[in-house]
Amino acid sequence: MTQHDAWEIVIGLEVHAQLKTDSKIFSRESTAFGAEPNQHVNEVCAGLPGVLPVLNKRAVELAMRAGFALGCDVHRDSRFDRKNYFYPDLPKGYQISQLFHPICTGGAVTYVLDGEERTCRLTRIHMEEDAGKSTHRGDASLVDLNRAGIPLIEIVSEPELRSPAEAAAYLKALRNLLRALNVCDGNMEQGSFRCDANVSVRRPGEPLGTRAELKNINSFRFIQRAIEYEANRQIDLIESGGAVVQETRLYNSDTGRTASMRSKEEAHDYRYFPDPDLPPLRIDEAWYNATRDSLPELPHQRRQRYQRDLGLSLYDADNLTAAPPLSDYFEAVLALFSENPKNTANWILNTLLAHTPNPDAEPPPIPPQHLADLLRLIHAGDLNHQLARQVFDLMLTTHRDPTTIIDAEGLRPVRDTAGLEALIHTIIDENPAQVAQYREGKDKLFSFFMGQLMKKTQGKADANLARDTMTRLLKGE
Ligand code: ADP
Ligand code: MG
Secondary structure, three states: OOHHHHOEEEEEEEEEEEOOOOEOOOOOOEOOOOOOOOOOOOHHHHOOOOOOOOOOHHHHHHHHHHHHHOOOEEOOEEOOEEEEOOOOOOOOOEEEEOOOOOOEEOOEEEEEEOOEEEEEEEEEEEEEEOOOEEEEEOOEEEEEOOOOOOEEEEEEEOOOEOOHHHHHHHHHHHHHHHHHOOOOOOOOOOOOEEEEEEEEEEOOOOOOOOOEEEEEEOOHHHHHHHHHHHHHHHHHHHHOOOOOOOEEEEEEOOOOEEEEEEEOOOHHHHOOEEOOOOOOEEOOHHHHHHHHHOOOOOHHHHHHHHHHHHOOOHHHHHHHOOOHHHHHHHHHHHHHOOOOHHHHHHHHHHHHHHHOOOOOOOOOOOOHHHHHHHHHHHHOOOOOHHHHHHHHHHHHHHOOOHHHHHHHHOOOOEOOHHHHHHHHHHHHHHOHHHHHHHHOOOOOHHHHHHHHHHHHOOOOEOHHHHHHHHHHHHOOO
8 A cells, every 4th residue: 555545635626618609709700720829719718998798698508408408406597796906808897697696506426436336526616708819939929819708608516536546537537428419529639628627635524625626627648637737746745744736737738747736815815796797597497497408318217218229338328429420320220229238338339430530539430221231130140140241341331221232142051951961960070089089078179160161161161050060060960
């Protein structure tokens, strides 16, 4: 046991998710990604004097959707506040956010860790606008306001996560859920899904320790490394007689270390006050109910259904529901062929996934109909395992459906008993020593004989018929 095992890591996450709207949260300006700097900036984004914000209805609906899906209390009344600070990429001098009356409180994220389902509770979800982006080049600082006014929700967890791996599992599940809901595209490189990690350490049973906040880490791998590094830094500091100070730290992915950026601000440093330009947000009952009732089946609900109704393992069910393209693919195949879903899951996870370059973003390269056809042929006994693999490989390369391939290549199983009997007799004549051993009880040799038969039939022997005939003839019947 290392000394670090005597410590518990405590993590709370703040996720900023960009809402999938066409226009910004308080104006009609476009949210399109990838434009030249400052191409998507109007008077409101630039914070010119005299302009007034108008709240984007779609952004509210998406925030509600996220809240309902996460089991939050979604409030029909909420408000917007000004968070005041000075920075060149914030032209108004304040960010519009929700401090005192957020749109959602409570709720939880459900995820799988170490073979079991867990949850981490949420404190709140609030809506806010993004700031612009500063780039520093030598003495100059360049400001791009394309992101200014992009609608965000911030999802704040309770400090209930206990390891870097658990933080990653939470984040993956949350990102998957928001994508399945069509609330956020989850693109981490483009900054649509970003995370700040609050990290502290304590000896088990002690009250919470002082936390450091790690800013804007943009990959699952980095988040784990950053938390790991930071927890070890704090433990070493405390064990050598020091104390953790509450501060904001930046993770450097090149060095794998975190470094102090600034001391942590408290809410009063931001001089929050209700934004006088925006009336309180009031969601009418019909809209509220309609949004709540329009949720699709959620990834964790799907996972639970696969375990309960289809008999899949937690592991397989979790893998099949880990990303919307794969999850929707499995659903599409099931809708076309519902027999033996375990076998369908195996084919997808063990065979097809290896040929899917980016399952997080794209569905597998075979149309659901073709895979369903293949599975039906296997189920009906029209293809043995070897033949099915041959057909599958040709489906990948030719993009044709299995029946066309079977017809074109003559890949039908040999089901002619007399033909198989003749071949088996030849095998028995060719291998007298093995036959004698088998008949004395060396059962393992059975697969040797089957192997010989498959060789002679180029893998086309109908598996059941071949097994029965082989057993019969080896017994000398
Ligand atoms: P702020 O917005 O100023 O960062 P919050 O009180 O909203 O402050 O907390 C932000 C996050 O910090 C939450 O996710 C919470 O779970 C987490 N957190 C609070 N205290 C601790 C702690 N002692 N250790 C780890 N995380 C913590
Ligand atoms: Mg924070």
